Amino acid sequence: MFKSLLRIGEITGSGSSTKLPIVKVRTKGEGLLCFVVFDNAEKKVYVEKEKLGEDDEEKYAFIDDAKGQKPQDRLTTKHLEYILGFKEGGEKVKGNKFALEVVRDKLKGGKTRQLLDEVLSWYPSEAEVDIKDDDWECTLYTVRVKTKDGKAIDLATLDDYRRSLTDYGETVKGKCQFCGSDQVLADPAYPGGKMLKVFITDKKGFLSQFGDVVQSHTICPSCKYKLEMGLNYVESKLTTNIGKLNVSIVPDLPPDADAGKLSVIEVSREGYILKGLEQLVRGERDAEEVLQEMVADVRLDLVFGESQQNKFKLWRVIPEVGVPRLVRVVKLMNSAKSKVDVTPDGGKLGLGDVSFNTLYGVLPVRDVGGKVDPKVFLEFLEAILLGNPVDKNYVYSSFLSVIRCKRYDTCTNSLTSFTLEDLVLYQEIFIYVMKELGIMEANTSQAPDQVVKDVSSYADSLGLKGGLKGLFLLGVLTAHVGRAQYNKGDQKKAILDKIDFEGMDYDDVVAYANRLMESLRDYKLLNSYTELLYSEALSLIKSNRGDLSDTQSNVFHILLGYSYQTKVFILSKAQKEEE
Structure with a gap:
């Protein structure tokens, strides 16, 4: 990864000996640029303000403030006290944070040193300081010196000062x-x-x-200069978010790469890592076009982490992710969605686009008091992107823990904003993807594309067979009972309380099937269709007992059938109301 940063730094830092690792300031709305004016003639200090321009960070050499105990050897800052030498309440800053003195002492000569010497000959001892309350609220501050003949000089624009920033x-x-x-x-x-x-x-x-x-x-x-230039480019141009996590994308460029090849690597702001993958999902480009433009042999290091004061919190590095792999995964997510998001009458369930943000939302990411624990999400993402095997039991255990918290309203992951039914359907999409990638289990159960005519053929289209298909059909019948209970005022649907969200073995499933039959009878839901469905479900379960060895997978597949049929009911009701 270091060599990649060096190469990026060579490309972006070439052509100027004073090109700097500029940091862009993030603002909500318009920002203010404030010049702290030191008037040598009047021995006065005051602030002049203007709107922060698009390129002002570059113009005034903002490379961020020195962190921790490091000397504040820079004159453009987010903190007025570093320039004045005192805080808003009047308390002096530490000596190594008073930028005027630090920069003056760092420079051995030159125009900037001369101007700072003159200012510090009267400031602060003889100065008239006119700082107003709202002067402390600017976005960015920089030093302006007025000479005795009235000329205004912005020190951050001087060559000798700018060179000192890379000394x-x-x-x-x-x-x-x-x-x-x-x-x-x-x-x-x-x-x-x-x-x-x-x-x-x-x-x-x-x-x-x-x-x-x-x-x-x-x-x-x-x-070091190249490393910092490369890192600055990555932080400003190639850093985005997946869920609540910052991810920096560091491309390993081929030797002949230039600024043009680097510029085509753009990040997605919608959870797809690369912008080209967004266009693929929307049908704006095909896979071949994306691969051709992105340079298919480029490998990407994905660095998940964030700045925390003087430290960098690293969550995980997913190394050497190939662009073809990303394209394949996104195509599979689209394909899986098309299989899951279909009704027996040829309609759609109404699921949204599926991205890595979706994966973040369907997994147990603990987020309490601003502290995020993304371990499970990053394990899943790494497995999907690198092809690492993932234990089937771990998959169902992880998904079921989110289903439980959704059922009992205890989820801390703010992106778990789906309904219970949508949550399970999105989880099934990723199970399908992992099976197709061959990382969850041997890919022997996937059926060819077929027309979905009823719930049985829908289960077939997802590759469900044997006992798992039987569990799915039990879930479909559960949705019938749930709808009847909801229509009678039971919004929590008591039938769901009969399902043990911690896991159910074969005997538990058979006992649940018996209770389900009682509920179908009690709510007068027994007819030729439901009786046939129940008979098929029980037959598949009893003749394929070995398929029910994973207690959490059993629960998931019951809930998958429930979620699918519930979505069909909701859509059918909405269509009737529109008519």
């Missing part, structure tokens, strides 16, 4: 582990809260072959 400090004899240079940084000092902090940990005495530098990571100034 990484003292070098010593060693060996850069990337390019082999014999001069390396004594302290790489990567920015806090950045991805590089996770992957590079210095340990004194850890390795000895790097010459005078006794640490595990050695890098020259040039390679």
Whole structure:
């Protein structure tokens, strides 16, 4: 991954010795750019404001604030106190956070040093400071100096200052582990809260072959610059969200790649990782077009994590994901949806598009007090994208835990916003995908495409047979009873309470089938159709007892039949009301 970041940095940082790893500021609505004016003639300090422009971060060299205890050696900041040297209540900031002095001391000469020397000759001791309450509410601040002849100079635009932002400090004899240079940084000092902090940990005495530098990571100034430029590009252009997780996409580009090839890699904002996959789902492009434009041999490292103050919280890296694999998975999700989202009369159940956001929503992601535990989701996603086998029992156990929390209204995953019925149907889509990929179990049960004429042929179209099909049909009958109970005012549908959401073995299923028959009789639902369905279900279950070995799979397939038939009932009612 480091080589990938270096290559991206070479591409994006070429052509300018002072190109910087600019950070874009995220704002809700319009932002304000505030110039903190130091007037040398009047010895006054005040703020001038204007609307934050689209390219102002670049113009005024905003590379984010120094994290943690690192010196604030930058004059464009999100915090006014770093420029003034004191907080809103008057308390002084720590010496290494007073940017004017830190930058002045860092520079050995030049125009910026000269201007800061003049300002600090009278500020703060002799200054008249006119800072209003709303001056503390700007989006971005930068330093403007007015000379005694009235000329306004924005220090962040000066070449010597901008060059200082890529001055990484003292070098010593060693060996850069990337390019082999014999001069390396004594302290790489990567920015806090950045991805590089996770992957590079210095340990004194850890390795000895790097010459005078006794640490595990050695890098020259040039390679560090490229790494930071590459990381900046990834963070600004190739970072998106899946569910509530940040994911950065680091492409491993071929040697002949240029800015044009890099620019075609665009991220999806709708949970598909790549924008080209959105277009594939919407039918705007076919798979061949996506693969051709995306450069099919490019591999992607998916880095899930987020900045937390001075640290970077890493959840998982899914390495070397191929674009063809992504295309195949998305096509399978579409195919599975088309099989699940169909009614016996040729209509649609009304399921929405299926993305990796959907996968996030149907899995047990614990989200309490802003702290997210995405372990299960990332395990599923990694298995799907890399082809790792996943235990069938683990799949049903994970899905059933979400069904339980949905039934009892205890889910903490904010993306589990589906109805119970839709939740189970979406889960079935991903089960179908995992079976087709061959990672859940041997792919021997999938049936060819066929016209869905009734619930039995619908089960066949999903590859359900034997005891699993029998369980599905029991679920269909459960929906009949549930509808009758709902129509009588029981919105929770008491029949569902007869299902043990923790799991049901063969004997439990047979006992439930007997209770279900009683309910069908009590609600006067027995007729030639339901009796035939019940008979087929029981026959399939009893003659294929071995298919019911997984207690949680049993419950899932009953609920799958229930969810499907309930959706059909809901749609049928809606159509009648429209008529």
